[in-house]
Amino acid sequence: MRGASIGRGEPSGPASSVSLAACNTLGFAARARSFSEPDSIEAARQQVLAVQTANERLIVIGGGSNLVLLPWLDAHVMRPAFDALTIVPSQDGLSATVHVEAGRRWHDLVMTLASQGWWGLENLALIPGCCGAAPIQNIGAYGVELADHLLRLEVMSLEDGSCRWMSRDECQFGYRDSIFKGALEHRVLITRLELSVTREATPRLGYGDLVRRVSDAMSGELPTPLAVANAVIATRSEKLPDPAVLGNAGSFFKNPQLPAGQVEALLQRYPAMPHFVQADGSVKLAAGWLIDQCGLKGVRRDHVGIHSQQALVLVHFGGGQVSELLALAAEVRDAVVTRFGVTLEQEPRLLGAMPD
Ligand SMILES: Cc1cc2nc3c(=O)[nH]c(=O)nc-3n(C[C@H](O)[C@H](O)[C@H](O)COP(=O)(O)OP(=O)(O)OC[C@H]3O[C@@H](n4cnc5c(N)ncnc54)[C@H](O)[C@@H]3O)c2cc1C
CATH class of the missing domain: 3.30.43.10 (Uridine Diphospho-n-acetylenolpyruvylglucosamine Reductase, domain 2)
Structure with missing residues (x-):
């Protein structure tokens, strides 16, 4: 240790x-x-x-x-540093169960699987962080979520060190949500995950310009998981700031999910508002669009600001205090609620306390 x-x-x-x-x-x-x-x-x-x-x-x-x-x-x-990875193919070799420990970098896992020709996680390339944290907010991107591929996970009680396996259903996954943000928050350590991947070609290219990028790369050949992962990396690199260069925590707010009636009323006033009907009849709005409409994209408040390419990302230019970021987040929430009557929920977890 x-x-x-x-x-x-x-x-x-x-x-x-x-x-x-x-x-x-x-x-x-x-x-x-x-x-x-x-x-x-x-x-x-x-x-x-x-x-x-x-x-x-x-x-x-x-x-x-x-x-x-x-x-x-x-x-x-x-911070878990255990990071073993084992890929166990099925008898017919057409699928595999992936066993991965908490400390492995998520992106490394995605690229290892994609470069070995396993389909499943390629749309989740370049999401920073570790495998043990992926279930906390059920990471998702480009139409895929962790929950689509998780079989089960092991947790260790932070009270007595005992371990047990939890099924996918027990994790209560939702949009950027799970039981680990609710009843089990800070009560367990997620030690390892088991995921399913397949040899069956299942490209999911319905988001952004993934289709164009992948077909350019394959020039007539069938897509591979590695080609899809590389297209995702190229798209994300154009839009999202690299935290190694500019401090950020990715999307700072969740996309709000509202009752259909409330969205209809908003659409009367804002017909161009992007909206996405969900399976349960509710409607998801694009938080970045709402923030952009409030004229906040690209604003700078001393050491912090809102990214000029992506209104959902709050950035720290360096040398600032966390209180500046929280004040900017409050400014954004106030502006959106005043203009649209929609309350934005913060995505990153807040930890610690201010000095007395
Ligand atoms: C540039 C950028 C882009 C991003 N893009 C996306 C995206 O496309 N989709 C997406 O869903 N997210 C995205 N994120 C958010 C983030 O990468 C993910 O939420 C990621 O899973 C966080 O992993 P982490 O290891 O950094 O967790 P941390 O930030 O270290 O921790 C997050 C929470 O998980 C808890 N936790 C961490 N590890 C464990 C564990 N082993 N057991 C129990 N609790 C644990 C912590 O206590 C904390 O509450 C992005 C972030 C950045 C900076």
Whole structure:
């Protein structure tokens, strides 16, 4: 197990605290009581028990790409470093079960499978973060969600270190939602996932200009999962800022899902408003469009702003405070509710506390 190895020496928090600045893609300074990176599930269990004995709180993080960290986290922070991957083909070789541990980078998993010709996860290429965090908000992109391919997952209780498997139904997946944002929030560590993939060609190219990109790349040949993944990467790279260059946590707000009657009334006033009817009859709106209509795309407020290509992405230019970002998020929410009567819900998880 690697111990409290990340940077020390920032001003706030007790002397023995550790910096989490490198652990969140927004890049805000934050500190926690202590930190560990267990390199096996058994080492994680030992750490859970030690934290319990010390009567401290334990928070699990992954790549920090869906987090807004407040300056002080009064907790032990654990980042799983176990990342084993096994692909077990079925007897006829036409499908496979993928066993992957929490610490593996999600994008690495997608590219390993796509380059070996397995279909399933290719539309989810380039989503930052770790496999253990993927079920938390049921990651999704380009018409595919994790839940479409998850068979089951294993969780470890943060109370007593015991492990159990949960079926897909038990995870209560929804749009950017699961039981891990509700009843089980911060109560379990997701240790490993089992996913299904197939050799049967199942390209899903109905979003953006994936069809054009893939057909250009294949020049008449049938598409491959790798060609689809590369088309997704090219599309995303054009639209989304790279967190290594510009601090961000991806989409800052969920696309609101509203009753059909409310959307009809809005369409009377805004006929051009993009809207997507869902299987249950509700209608999803594009939060980015609503924000753009409020004239906020590309605005800058000191050290933070709204990305000029993508109104859903709040960015940190560096050197700022998390309070600036939260003030901008409140400004966006107020503008959208005033103009459209629609309340936006924040997507990244808020962790920690402001100093007294
Ligand atoms: C540029 C960019 C693009 C993005 N695009 C997309 C996208 O297209 N679709 C999408 O769905 N998301 C997207 N995201 C959001 C983010 O990448 C995903 O939500 C990702 O799954 C977060 O993984 P992480 O390891 O960084 O989690 P973290 O941010 O570290 O953690 C997120 C939450 O999960 C919890 N958690 C983390 N690991 C575990 C674990 N092993 N067990 C229990 N709890 C855990 C944490 O406590 C926290 O509450 C994007 C983010 C960025 C920065």
